[in-house]
Amino acid sequence: MEYRTVLTTCTYCGCGCGLYLEVMDGHVVNTIPCKTSPVNEGKLCVKGWNVHEFVHSPKRLTQPLLRKNGELTPVSWDEALDFTVKRLREIREAHGSDCLAFLASAKVTNEENYLIQKFARAAVGTNNIDHCARL
Amino acid sequence: MAGLAAAFGSGAMTNSIAELEDADCILVIGSNTTSSHPLVATRIFRAKEKGAKVIVVDPRKIQLVHQADLHVRHNLGTDVALVNGIMHVILANGWHNQAFVDERTEGFEELRGVVEQYTPERTAEITGVSVEDIRTMAEWYAKARASSIVYCMGITQHTTGVDNVKSLANLAMLTGHIGRESTGVNPLRGQNNVQGACDMGGLPNVYPGYQAVNVPENREKFEKVWNAKLSDKVGLTIPGILEGLNSGSVKAVYVVGENPMVSDPDIHHVEKALRSAELLVVQDIFLTPTAELAHVVLPGASFAEKDGTFSNTERRVQRVRQAIKPIGQARADWEIIQDLSTRFGYPMNYESPAAILDEVAQVTPSYGGITFDRLEGDGLSWPCPNSEHPGTKFLHAGRFSRGLGLFHAIEYKPPAEVVDVDYPFWLTTGRVHVHYHTGTMTRNSPSLHEEMPEGFLEINPQDARTLGVKSGDTVRVSSRRGEVLVRVDLTTRVRQGMVFMPFHFVESCANILTNPAHDPIAKIPEYKVCAVTLEKAA
Numbered sequence: 001m002e003y004r005t006v007l008t009t010c011t012y013c014g015c016g017c018g019l020y021l022e023v024m025d026g027h028v029v030n031t032i033p034c035k036t037s038p039v040n041e042g043k044l045c046v047k048g049w050n051v052h053e054f055v056h057s058p059k060r061l062t063q064p065l066l067r068k069n070g071e072l073t074p075v076s077w078d079e080a081l082d083f084t085v086k087r088l089r090e091i092r093e094a095h096g097s098d099c100l101a102f103l104a105s106a107k108v109t110n111e112e113n114y115l116i117q118k119f120a121r122a123a124v125g126t127n128n129i130d131h132c133a134r135l
Numbered sequence: 136m137a138g139l140a141a142a143f144g145s146g147a148m149t150n151s152i153a154e155l156e157d158a159d160c161i162l163v164i165g166s167n168t169t170s171s172h173p174l175v176a177t178r179i180f181r182a183k184e185k186g187a188k189v190i191v192v193d194p195r196k197i198q199l200v201h202q203a204d205l206h207v208r209h210n211l212g213t214d215v216a217l218v219n220g221i222m223h224v225i226l227a228n229g230w231h232n233q234a235f236v237d238e239r240t241e242g243f244e245e246l247r248g249v250v251e252q253y254t255p256e257r258t259a260e261i262t263g264v265s266v267e268d269i270r271t272m273a274e275w276y277a278k279a280r281a282s283s284i285v286y287c288m289g290i291t292q293h294t295t296g297v298d299n300v301k302s303l304a305n306l307a308m309l310t311g312h313i314g315r316e317s318t319g320v321n322p323l324r325g326q327n328n329v330q331g332a333c334d335m336g337g338l339p340n341v342y343p344g345y346q347a348v349n350v351p352e353n354r355e356k357f358e359k360v361w362n363a364k365l366s367d368k369v370g371l372t373i374p375g376i377l378e379g380l381n382s383g384s385v386k387a388v389y390v391v392g393e394n395p396m397v398s399d400p401d402i403h404h405v406e407k408a409l410r411s412a413e414l415l416v417v418q419d420i421f422l423t424p425t426a427e428l429a430h431v432v433l434p435g436a437s438f439a440e441k442d443g444t445f446s447n448t449e450r451r452v453q454r455v456r457q458a459i460k461p462i463g464q465a466r467a468d469w470e471i472i473q474d475l476s477t478r479f480g481y482p483m484n485y486e487s488p489a490a491i492l493d494e495v496a497q498v499t500p501s502y503g504g505i506t507f508d509r510l511e512g513d514g515l516s517w518p519c520p521n522s523e524h525p526g527t528k529f530l531h532a533g534r535f536s537r538g539l540g541l542f543h544a545i546e547y548k549p550p551a552e553v554v555d556v557d558y559p560f561w562l563t564t565g566r567v568h569v570h571y572h573t574g575t576m577t578r579n580s581p582s583l584h585e586e587m588p589e590g591f592l593e594i595n596p597q598d599a600r601t602l603g604v605k606s607g608d609t610v611r612v613s614s615r616r617g618e619v620l621v622r623v624d625l626t627t628r629v630r631q632g633m634v635f636m637p638f639h640f641v642e643s644c645a646n647i648l649t650n651p652a653h654d655p656i657a658k659i660p661e662y663k664v665c666a667v668t669l670e671k672a673a
């Protein structure tokens with residue numbers, strides 16, 4: 001049996017509490033508050049205590065989907081990404097860069113947000129990038 | 136955050152969460168802190184134990200009210216008038232900090248001119264708050280050694296959201312409760328990495344670190360580092376993107392980890408816009424209602440499956456660490472974007488998130504000294520301009536980011552939609568403690584789902600009697616934009632004439648009802664106020 005704890009940051013609210021995920025045989029099975037975190041000092045709220053629960057939900061998306069004949073159909077990464085790139089290029093060629101828009105996310109990491117806006121600005125050539133900060 | 140940036144030169148929380156504990160007076164306005172930011176609420180409780188005065192301004196009797204020395208229930212959407220009234224009393228009694236005003240601010244005479252008209256009597260008439268309570272708030276806030284303001288969406292989600300925030304900034308500057316330990320104006324960010332998404336330039340007008348896209352030097356700097364030609368045109372915000380989809384000027388939308396089909400106001404309008412996209416790509420961890428409309432759905436990884444950083448509401452950058460491999464064929468979002476970009480013809484070859492953060496540090500002065508190595512332990516609060524800098528606990532010490540603090544003279548304006556004979560109830564929306572945002576994650580967590588499996592509508596028992604409904608009955612709630620069926624919960628948390636609904640639940644979706652009318656500058660929709668009518672459902 002493999003058991004580890006991994007120190008990380010809660011994904012729910014803007015407090016950013018420190019917590020340990022308990023991992024057993026590749027599964028996140030429980031959450032423990034971090035006592036040395038300057039934010040939460042060993043406390044968590046009800047969301048934080050249960051933050052591991054959605055990770056292995058059977059409803060998680062596990063493969064790329066592409067709409068075929070009106071239905072979202074499982075496809076390979078290559079097919080999904082190549083289709084996306086082809087359509088993005090076609091639309092940009094026909095209507096210009098500012099016809100494309102991107103929504104970054106308050107749920108993904110800083111590094112990921114950085115790459116999304118870099119892709120929009122440097123690769124596609126538009127500043128049409130926003131996220132739900134306002135919500 | 137546009138309001139704070141205009142007043143101070145930076146839109147972020149001015150002070151750290153821990154400092155709240157040592158404030159002598161805390162003014163909590165439009166923040167249901169115990170539900171939305173529980174660990175901030177803990178600090179408020181501790182301050183209270185140490186003798187601080189806690190003032191809660193909220194139309195609802197939220198849980199924090201039980202800890203408050205004073206609870207003020209103002210009419211929905213009258214925040215500007217209330218704060219002007221408080222400043223009127225402060226000035227009339229000479230409780231303001233003239234030295235601070237003289238040395239650190241500009242625009243004071245204009246402010247005084249407007250504030251003079253908000254006598255306690257007139258303010259009471261607009262806000263429904265008694266003259267006595269207005270006086271008490273003014274005295275406690277102004278006279279304390281260190282007063283701190285905490286606010287959240289209850290302030291920003293109005294057509295006057297930017298005005299509301301500027302008013303709070305006025306109050307802090309007038310009394311000198313800013314730029315010192317345990318003071319400040321502190322917006323609590325709703326979602327975990329809103330601060331980071333803004334810091335990283337997930338906004339149409341700025342590059343990472345709030346560097347404006349229409350300033351030529353900024354553009355040239357990024358063009359050089361990114362080796363690409365960049366647009367100098369400010370981009371579209373979400374309302375603009377939706378309008379563009381409807382009018383045909385926007386054809387494709389790529390959505391990462393967002394769910395506008397539940398989170399945005401007037402869902403029917405959102406759905407129509409998204410359906411008209413020639414290409415809708417959604418990258419997420421669940422098949423959200425937004426993903427269901429997509430042409431392509433890409434499975435991203437959850438926070439447990441990747442490395443990176445989040446920036447919390449107090450500007451503290453902290454590590455996210457990979458605990459397990461991504462589920463199924465899911466991939467970390469940074470890897471997906473990198474792969475996509477390379478296929479698109481703009482190669483990206485970062486070895487790891489650490490390498491991406493190094494590039495962030497290179498182009499973002501406030502993140503200049505932040506690297507993965509330095510984040511072991513407590514993390515770092517920006518600004519952290521170089522590798523020796525210890526990070527910044529509170530902002531604006533000695534000098535505001537913009538130089539002098541700027542007062543804004545602001546008149547009260549009523550909400551965009553007010554009650555009338557057809558829609559006689561005020562509806563306000565918000566969060567509950569067990570759920571998060573659109574519920575994508577929390578409602579897929581058995582323990583949290585069990586705690587609160589469905590949505591509800593809070594209604595005052597008096598109003599319930601008039602309508603002939605009992606607790607647990609279902610009512611039809613209608614606004615000018617749509618209708619939903621929802622179970623009622625009788626409670627004096629709301630007063631007569633007002634109802635409350637949480638927005639996490641797709642099947643009783645509050646945002647079918649809400650008004651997309653938004654603030655002209657920040658473009659934040661008016662989630663907090665709209666007019667509805669109620670009837671008992673058969």
Ligand code: SF4
Binds near residue numbers: 010011172
């Ligand atoms: S544990 Fe609770 S308070 Fe802490 S970050 Fe998570 S949701 Fe926020």
